[in-house]
Amino acid sequence: MTNNAKLGVAVVGCGQIGARRAETAARHPGSELRLAVDTNAEAAGELAARYGARVSSDWRAALKDDSIGIVMAATPNALLRDIAASALESGKHVLIEKPMGRNAADAAAIAAAAQRSGKTLKVGFNHRYHPALMKAHELFAAGAIGTLINIRARYGHGSRPGYEREWRANAELAGGGELTDQGVHLIDLIHWFAGLPKDVFAYAQTAVWPIAPLEDNAFALLRYDGGVVASFHTSWTQWKNLFSFEIFGTGGSISAEGLGGSYGPEHLTLSKRNPRGGAPAVETFAFEDTDRSWELEWQDFMRAIVDQNPYWGTPADGVAAMNVLSALYASIESGKPVTL
Numbered sequence: 139m140t141n142n143a144k145l146g147v148a149v150v151g152c153g154q155i156g157a158r159r160a161e162t163a164a165r166h167p168g169s170e171l172r173l174a175v176d177t178n179a180e181a182a183g184e185l186a187a188r189y190g191a192r193v194s195s196d197w198r199a200a201l202k203d204d205s206i207g208i209v210m211a212a213t214p215n216a217l218l219r220d221i222a223a224s225a226l227e228s229g230k231h232v233l234i235e236k237p238m239g240r241n242a243a244d245a246a247a248i249a250a251a252a253q254r255s256g257k258t259l260k261v262g263f264n265h266r267y268h269p270a271l272m273k274a275h276e277l278f279a280a281g282a283i284g285t286l287i288n289i290r291a292r293y294g295h296g297s298r299p300g301y302e303r304e305w306r307a308n309a310e311l312a313g314g315g316e317l318t319d320q321g322v323h324l325i326d327l328i329h330w331f332a333g334l335p336k337d338v339f340a341y342a343q344t345a346v347w348p349i350a351p352l353e354d355n356a357f358a359l360l361r362y363d364g365g366v367v368a369s370f371h372t373s374w375t376q377w378k379n380l381f382s383f384e385i386f387g388t389g390g391s392i393s394a395e396g397l398g399g400s401y402g403p404e405h406l407t408l409s410k411r412n413p414r415g416g417a418p419a420v421e422t423f424a425f426e427d428t429d430r431s432w433e434l435e436w437q438d439f440m441r442a443i444v445d446q447n448p449y450w451g452t453p454a455d456g457v458a459a460m461n462v463l464s465a466l467y468a469s470i471e472s473g474k475p476v477t478l
């Protein structure tokens with residue numbers, strides 16, 4: 139592939155995740171970072187210098203630029219709707235970070251823009267690309283644990299001093315607290331294994347961080363036709379970072395733990411129910427400690443654009459997650475289960 143044949147990428151929002159996405163796009167043989175956009179000139183300048191890209195403080199610059207084929211948005215959540223919808227309508231492919239905007243209305247507007255444009259829109263549910271979770275899904279789909287009974291997931295970190303002054307603690311910019319931030323990943327993963335729930339219920343707490351009306355903890359229950367139940371807890375008071383996703387079936391269970399780095403080594407345990415009772419047959423799988431999810435996700439996105447391959451994080455996946463998220467907040471507000 140010649141340089142001209144590469145897809146030019148504009149990264150909008152050059153913070154923590156924008157920098158990761160830029161690195162991944164720059165490494166892929168089919169894409170090249172051409173524009174780094176941030177209202178913080180230093181952040182954009184640093185990223186642009188690293189990859190020989192141009193700089194802008196205005197994301198609209200990407201829309202008018204014919205050398206840009208992909209807009210990658212990694213700004214605070216409130217900006218994702220405008221950036222994604224405008225970029226799609228300007229004929230760009232778009233990868234936006236999770237969550238798909240601040241709420242279900244943002245997600246619906248972005249999905250509608252994707253539909254009108256015919257361009258590829260991907261929502262950054264990178265957790266589906268963690269090797270332990272991919273292996274879990276493969277085993278589950280092959281029937282390794284029989285029929286699904288329930289799912290139990292936990293995800294959290296301990297936040298940091300001054301969190302209340304960051305955009306994630308601002309309801310206008312973030313849309314929600316920890317239920318939105320890390321919870322949306324768990325909602326998407328639960329959908330991946332179990333599909334869409336029939337009704338949901340949740341409690342939230344603002345226990346430690348002075349971020350009310352936003353929550354620093356949420357406990358959610360999702361119930362399915364046929365009786366399957368999924369539960370999760372997301373927390374910004376998880377003093378030692380934790381990721382755990384457990385799936386229980388009639389014939390065994392699968393447990394995916396860790397995400398690498400501060401979340402601990404990624405590993406998976408498959409336990410096969412012992413028909414005679416007693417200890418199950420256990421098989422464990424270990425994965426390298428580097429987080430490859432970003433690279434695998436970008437490869438999937440590029441295949442979707444170039445070869446029209448099916449991919450994860452479709453507009454429908456994003457909308458489904460945001461609809462369930464909105465229903466969970468409605469349940470927190472009313473104190474009652476909410477039917478979808």
Ligand SMILES: NC(=O)c1ccc[n+]([C@@H]2O[C@H](COP(=O)([O-])OP(=O)(O)OC[C@H]3O[C@@H](n4cnc5c(N)ncnc54)[C@H](O)[C@@H]3O)[C@@H](O)[C@H]2O)c1
Pocket residue numbers: 150151152153154155156175176177178181195196197211212213214215217235236237262263264305319
């Ligand atoms: N997939 C994941 O696991 C994951 C993890 C963390 C964050 N995220 C998501 O990524 C997005 C960004 O999060 P982050 O942690 O990188 O935040 P961050 O604060 O590190 O970076 C956000 C950047 O956006 C810039 N910005 C603000 N307004 C802008 C504007 N109008 N135009 C251009 N740039 C602007 C800021 O200056 C900052 O550099 C969020 O949507 C977040 O939910 C996803």
